[in-house]
Amino acid sequence: MIRSETQGRVARIRFDRLDKKNAITAExxxxxxxxxxxxxxxxxxxxxxxxxxxxxxxxxxDVADFLNVPRKLGASPAxxxxxxxxNMKKPVVAAVGGPAVGIGSTMLLHCDLxxxxxxxxxxxxxxxxxxxxxxxxxxxxxxxxxxxxxxKLLLLGQPFTAQEALEAGIVTAVVSxxxxxxxxxxxxxxxxxxxSIRLTKRLMRARYAETLAxxxxxxxxxxxxxxxxxEAKEAMxxxxxxxxxxxxxx
Ligand code: COA
Numbered sequence: 701m702i703r704s705e706t707q708g709r710v711a712r713i714r715f716d717r718l719d720k721k722n723a724i725t726a727e728x729x730x731x732x733x734x735x736x737x738x739x740x741x742x743x744x745x746x747x748x749x750x751x752x753x754x755x756x757x758x759x760x761x762d763v764a765d766f767l768n769v770p771r772k773l774g775a776s777p778a779x780x781x782x783x784x785x786x787n788m789k790k791p792v793v794a795a796v797g798g799p800a801v802g803i804g805s806t807m808l809l810h811c812d813l814x815x816x817x818x819x820x821x822x823x824x825x826x827x828x829x830x831x832x833x834x835x836x837x838x839x840x841x842x843x844x845x846x847x848x849x850x851x852k853l854l855l856l857g858q859p860f861t862a863q864e865a866l867e868a869g870i871v872t873a874v875v876s877x878x879x880x881x882x883x884x885x886x887x888x889x890x891x892x893x894x895x896s897i898r899l900t901k902r903l904m905r906a907r908y909a910e911t912l913a914x915x916x917x918x919x920x921x922x923x924x925x926x927x928x929x930x931e932a933k934e935a936m937x938x939x940x941x942x943x944x945x946x947x948x949x950x
Pocket of ligand 1: 719825
């Protein structure tokens with residue numbers, strides 16, 4: 701479940717489903733999109749803070765949902781997040797401790813400042829799951845990290861450390877008190893001239909907004925096709941059955 705509250709001029713949005721490592725269900729995407737839109741439209745709010753617990757940001761999309769929730773081609777329950785986070789007028793600060801898997805990593809590419817704890821573990825396991833990367837990451841990650849580094853993270857899909865995320869440009873800083881530091885940054889942003897912040901964000905993003913939106917749509921179409929592929933079914937069933945997947949017959 702997604703929890704949100706406003707503290708002073710900062711809106712805090714938190715993943716709270718620790719028994720499943722904060723894996724995001726269809727219902728949670730809707731809650732997250734609604735919380736982001738509400739904070740962006742609330743005149744009291746000047747900045748946002750997005751976090752999980754100190755030991756777990758989010759394990760990404762709920763894998764059982766991938767297998768069980770039917771989708772129309774090109775449609776995604778994450779659409780509520782795709783349509784809000786990249787277009788936020790107010791600055792979004794993320795605090796990552798522990799796992800940030802799949803969309804838990806790709807959503808960071810749309811935040812403004814990202815703080816990671818030394819225990820943060822990032823992973824983009826779309827290829828190992830038989831699907832393709834989403835949320836504009838096939839465009840944004842090569843842009844941020846350079847093609848070769850992005851290819852390593854997206855094609856191999858292995859976990860990587862906070863330091864590697866810093867070197868790839870996904871993370872702003874690695875700090876031990878991750879939620880505390882992110883809170884300080886969100887408060888600092890909230891004290892700055894809001895219109896100047898809004899305009900600067902818009903200027904930094906305007907040049908690639910159209911390409912980003914087109915990439916998200918194309919990725920979503922291919923992603924939903926891949927969800928019903930035998931490769932994806934084998935990979936996801938293997939995760940839920942706690943066994944190694946076997947791709948030798950494909
Ligand atoms: N979807 C659904 N359930 C998930 C999940 C996910 N993305 N991630 C974790 N869980 C569940 C596990 O099935 C387990 O449930 P159980 O207690 O009912 O068996 C519980 O959360 C704890 O997970 P576990 O794997 O035992 O924790 P861990 O600390 O050993 O590992 C992760 C944590 C995040 C590294 C590992 O859970 C993982 O790799 N998760 C899958 C991430 C993923 O592939 N996400 C989709 C990306 S597109």
